[in-house]
Amino acid sequence: xxxxxxxxxxxxxxxxxxxxxxxxxxxxxxxxxxxxxxxxxxxxxxxxxxxxxxxxxxxxxxxxxxxxxxxxxxxxxxxxxxxxxxxxxxxxxxxxxxxxxxxxxxxxxxxxxxxxxxxxxxxxxxxxxxxxxxxxxxxxxxxxxxxxxxxxxxxxxxxxxxxxxxxxxxxxxxxxxxxxxxxxxxxxxxxxxxxxxxxxxxxxxxxxxxxxxxxxxxxxxxxxxxxxxxxxxxxxxxxxxxxxxxxxxxxxxxxxxxxxxxxxxxxxxxxxxxxxxxxxxxxxxxxxxxxxxxxxxxxxxxxxxxxxxxxxxxxxxxxxxxxxxxxxxxxxxxxxxxxxxxxxxxxxxxxxxxxxxxx
Numbered sequence: 081x082x083x084x085x086x087x088x089x090x091x092x093x094x095x096x097x098x099x100x101x102x103x104x105x106x107x108x109x110x111x112x113x114x115x116x117x118x119x120x121x122x123x124x125x126x127x128x129x130x131x132x133x134x135x136x137x138x139x140x141x142x143x144x145x146x147x148x149x150x151x152x153x154x155x156x157x158x159x160x161x162x163x164x165x166x167x168x169x170x171x172x173x174x175x176x177x178x179x180x181x182x183x184x185x186x187x188x189x190x191x192x193x194x195x196x197x198x199x200x201x202x203x204x205x206x207x208x209x210x211x212x213x214x215x216x217x218x219x220x221x222x223x224x225x226x227x228x229x230x231x232x233x234x235x236x237x238x239x240x241x242x243x244x245x246x247x248x249x250x251x252x253x254x255x256x257x258x259x260x261x262x263x264x265x266x267x268x269x270x271x272x273x274x275x276x277x278x279x280x281x282x283x284x285x286x287x288x289x290x291x292x293x294x295x296x297x298x299x300x301x302x303x304x305x306x307x308x309x310x311x312x313x314x315x316x317x318x319x320x321x322x323x324x325x326x327x328x329x330x331x332x333x334x335x336x337x338x339x340x341x342x343x344x345x346x347x348x349x350x351x352x353x354x355x356x357x358x359x360x361x362x363x364x365x366x367x368x369x370x371x372x373x374x375x376x377x378x379x380x381x382x383x384x385x386x387x388x389x390x391x392x393x394x395x396x397x398x399x400x401x402x403x404x405x406x407x408x409x410x411x412x413x414x415x416x417x418x419x420x421x422x423x424x425x426x427x428x429x430x431x432x433x434x435x436x437x438x439x
Contacts, residue, residue, distance in 0.1 A: 093127030093430045096160040096177065098170045104138040104295075104318075105264065106343050107190050110239060111166055112142035117419055119145045127426075130157050132173065151176070161430035162186060168193075175208045184210045184429040188237070192219040192340045192361070193226040203228040210429060213237045213422075215341045216362040237425075238365075239343050240418030241409055246350035250327060256287035257392050260329040262322055262344045263336060265305070265315070266298040270335030270358065270378070275309050277384040282310060285392055291316055293325050326351045330398060331391050334363060337378045342366050346413045349373065349405035354398045356387045372408040373401060 095118070099111045118129050133139040135149040148154050151173065159181040165174040166188050178185045187209050206212075206227060212234045214220035220236050223229060259278065263269040271292060278290045290309075295318045296302045302315075319325055322344075326332070332348035334357040339345075341362035348355050349372065357363040358378040367373035374390070376383035391398050 093162065093426055094130075094158055094160045095127055095162045095164060095426055095430075096130050096132060096154070096157070096183070097164050097166070098132040098174055099139055099166040100132065100134045100137075100170050100173070101139070101167055102134050102137045107166065108138045109142075110190075110343065112139050113242075113415075114419075114422075115139075115143045115145065117415070118423075127161075127430075128158075130154075130160070155180075159183060162426050164188065164426075166190065171205055171209070175205055178208055186211050186213065186425060186429060188213040188215065189219060189223055190215050190340060192216075192222040194222065196226050198226075198228045209233070211235070211425065213425070215239055216365055218361040218365065219340050237421055238413055238418065239341050239346070240413050240415040241343070241346045241350045242415040243350055243410060246323060246326075246347050247406075248327065248351050256289065257285060257330045258328055259288065259290045259331045259333060259388070259392075260293065260325060260348075261291075261333050261335065262293045262319075262325065262348075263334075264294050265292065265296040265302050267301050268337050269294075270337055271305060272301075272308070273379060273381050273384055274333050274335045275305055275313060276381045277388055278313065279308070279310060280381075280385050281388060281392065282312065284389070288312065288392065289314065291325070291329075293317070293319050293322065322347065323351075326353065329353055331356070331388070333384070333388075334358070335378075335384065336360075336363070339363060346409050349413075350409045352399075352402035352406045354391050354401035355405060356384065356391070366408070366413065368404075368408060371401075372404040 097115055101108055115131055130146050130148055131143050132148045132154055140147060160183045163174045163177055163183045164186045165171050171187060174185050206229050212229055214223055214236050217236055220234060223234060224231060261274060265271060290313045292315045326348055332353040332355045334345040334355060338360040339362050345355060345357055345363060345366055355373040357367050357375055359375040360378050364375060367375055369375040374387045376387055
């Protein structure tokens with residue numbers, strides 16, 4: 081979709097969004113936020129939106145508007161102009177509906193891939209996709225390597241943060257340092273390294289605390305963390321509103337070994353929190369090392385300890401890095417920018433000439 085003209089008469093777009101995930105993680109929260117933004121009063125003229133999702137899922141609970149729980153129900157709506165699929169597991173659904181309706185098909189890959197999918201079945205499947213969006217440069221490179229997709233049908237569209245919603249409202253009291261992390265509790269998220277690095281600093285900073293927010297997906301790993309943590313390390317579980325958690329932090333750590341993007345990291349940066357992250361995949365595209373955050377090698381307890389000590393010992397440095405972090409998100413990872421670019425793709429795929437394109 082490099083040749084992105086505005087041809088065609090203006091018309092109200094009809095968009096079918098597809099995500100049949102039953103999980104309750106970042107993808108699902110993003111999807112619900114996207115649909116509600118497109119369906120809101122601010123979202124008009126984004127057109128008519130329908131959502132094909134799993135009944136009883138988090139998406140089904142949170143999304144406004146018309147929800148379709150089966151392909152039979154999808155057949156009851158007017159033919160869409162654009163079908164937007166958000167999971168590779170749902171791509172066959174999008175292709176089938178495309179064949180039945182003649183709509184254009186957009187696929188956002190939120191995960192990346194390390195497995196080659198260039199067999200005849202996937203070549204046929206991806207030949208029916210009009211355009212693919214990757215959520216980071218790292219994901220784009222992985223998809224070019226693993227999928228039967230040409231570079232002119234593949235773009236990067238970073239996710240975004242609502243800057244009005246994610247902003248610090250209170251001034252922290254500096255009598256102690258609170259460090260936080262938001263992610264599922266599992267080995268790839270790096271909580272063990274963070275606990276070990278924090279333990280090494282416990283004597284130097286006797287009032288400091290470490291808090292983890294997120295659901296436990298690996299019980300054995302969680303039990304191992306319980307054995308090595310001190311009484312100043314807390315696991316607060318799944319939070320309905322992560323903003324209240326971020327509000328009480330002084331430092332945010334994102335020790336994941338390789339996120340496709342890092343939306344939780346962006347949210348913390350929007351709160352003007354100095355952040356530490358691993359120099360991997362999406363995180364290294366978000367953080368400007370030494371300016372809007374600190375990057376470390378994944379799995380390195382020593383580097384994480386050093387970065388924590390640097391921030392814990394210098395309140396003014398924390399403020400400086402935090403302000404730069406907020407500016408970084410404002411310039412490159414805002415929800416408004418993400419929505420503007422995405423609706424550009426919708427317009428071009430639907431043939432609408434409302435506004436500018438996203439290509």
